[in-house]
């Protein structure tokens with residue numbers, strides 16, 4: 526299966542977020558306990574940018590209505606929706622994080 530790769534330097538600290546926009550796709554990179562996780566950056570409830578919310582441990586909290594998502598699984602844990610957010614595979618090598626998008630995920 527073909528992949529598209531987004532590469533950037535891994536320079537976040539634990540608890541920090543980064544929003545990435547790539548060809549119309551909104552992605553959220555979160556660092557939790559030394560590991561990087563990549564999910565959609567749009568809340569599944571109202572298409573609000575989750576990067577404007579707060580990361581608490583492995584939970585990102587939507588700034589609009591407070592939905593809480595687990596960035597490690599994309600699962601919605603509480604709030605006005607139960608719809609998960611999508612997660613993306615990553616590869617980490619020295620100083621660089623690569624996000625792997627399947628061909629149908631890039632626009």
Ligand code: FES
Nearest residue numbers: 568570571587590
């Ligand atoms: S827009 Fe995120 S919980 Fe409503």
